[in-house]
Amino acid sequence: MRNLLMIIVAAVILFSACEKDISVNLQQQEPSLVVEGKFETNRYPQVVLTHSLGYFSQIDPAALLASFVHKAMVTVSDSVRTMTLLETIVEIPGLGPVFAYVPDTTRPSTAFKGKAGGRYTLKITADNKSYEAVTTIPLHNFHLDTIWWRRARQGDDTLKARLWARITDAATLGNYARYFTRTNSDAFLPGLNSTLDDQVVNGTTFEIPVDAGVDKSKRTDPETYGYFNRGDTVTLKFCNIDKATYSFWRALDFAYSSTGNPFASPTKIIGNVPGAIGYWGGYAVTYKTVIIRK
Incomplete structure (x- = not known):
C-alpha cells in the first residue's frame, strides 16, 4: 500500500512538473x-x-x-x-x-x-x-557496365519493375558515387540513399538493385517506393564523386531518412566550403537508358 502511495505521489509531481511553463531564450543567429x-x-x-x-x-x-x-x-x-x-x-x-x-x-x-x-x-x-x-571530378573508377529491369510482384500487382545495375570498381580503394533516376521525361531525382562507396566491393564487379529516385519535398509512399511501372522509360544518371561530396550527401540522406525517428542519432552535415553551409561538388557522369516493356 505504501509503495502504491509513493508511485501516485511521484506521478502527481511528474505531471505537475510537466505543466510548468518553461521559457527558453533562443539566441538569434546571423544568417549563414x-x-x-x-x-x-x-x-x-x-x-x-x-x-x-x-x-x-x-x-x-x-x-x-x-x-x-x-x-x-x-x-x-x-x-x-x-x-x-x-x-x-x-x-x-x-x-x-x-x-x-x-x-x-x-x-x-x-x-x-x-x-x-x-x-x-x-x-x-x-x-x-x-x-x-x-x-x-574523379575518373570513372566506378564503371557503370549495364542496367536492366526485373519484374517485381508487389502483392497482386505485377505491373511494377525493379531497376538493376552491374558496376565494376577499380582496384584502388576510395571510390565514391551518387545516382539519380529519370522516369520518362521527368526530372532526375536521387534515391533516398543515393550514395555508394567501395569499402566492401573494392576491385570487383557486382550487381545491385537501384531504387527509383524520389522528390524529397513530397511524402514517400513506402508501398511503392523504389519501383518503376511497366511501360516506363528509365534513365540512370550515375556519377563518380570525391570523398567530400560523398560525405555531404551521405549525411544529408541519413538525416532525411531519420526525420521523425526519436531513436535516431543526431546527424552533423559537413560541407566543404569553410565558413559557409553547403558543398561544391564535382560529378563524372554516365547515362544509361532502358525501356521497361509492358
Whole structure:
C-alpha cells in the first residue's frame, strides 16, 4: 500500500512538473551563406547562393525568394584558367526558376566545361566576406557496365519493375558515387540513399538493385517506393564523386531518412566550403537508358 502511495505521489509531481511553463531564450543567429555548387563533366558549373533561415522561420515562396544572395563575385578556376560566373535565372527541374551563377556562354573563350580528373577551385565574395572551396571530378573508377529491369510482384500487382545495375570498381580503394533516376521525361531525382562507396566491393564487379529516385519535398509512399511501372522509360544518371561530396550527401540522406525517428542519432552535415553551409561538388557522369516493356 505504501509503495502504491509513493508511485501516485511521484506521478502527481511528474505531471505537475510537466505543466510548468518553461521559457527558453533562443539566441538569434546571423544568417549563414548557403552554397549549392556543382560541376559536371561536359557541362558548365552552376552555383546557387542563399542565406540560411532560422529553425522556427516560416518557410514560404516569399521567404525562399528573399533568401537568394545577389551581386556576389563568383569565380571557378582549374589552376590555368579562371572564369567569372554571372547571376541569372535558370530553370532547375523540380524547383522551377531560381537565381544561380553560371558562366557567360556567349563568350566561349572565357568559359570551360568540367573534365574527369580535373581539380576546380570555387571562390565567392558575398556580404563582405570571402569563401574558397576545392572539388575534383574523379575518373570513372566506378564503371557503370549495364542496367536492366526485373519484374517485381508487389502483392497482386505485377505491373511494377525493379531497376538493376552491374558496376565494376577499380582496384584502388576510395571510390565514391551518387545516382539519380529519370522516369520518362521527368526530372532526375536521387534515391533516398543515393550514395555508394567501395569499402566492401573494392576491385570487383557486382550487381545491385537501384531504387527509383524520389522528390524529397513530397511524402514517400513506402508501398511503392523504389519501383518503376511497366511501360516506363528509365534513365540512370550515375556519377563518380570525391570523398567530400560523398560525405555531404551521405549525411544529408541519413538525416532525411531519420526525420521523425526519436531513436535516431543526431546527424552533423559537413560541407566543404569553410565558413559557409553547403558543398561544391564535382560529378563524372554516365547515362544509361532502358525501356521497361509492358
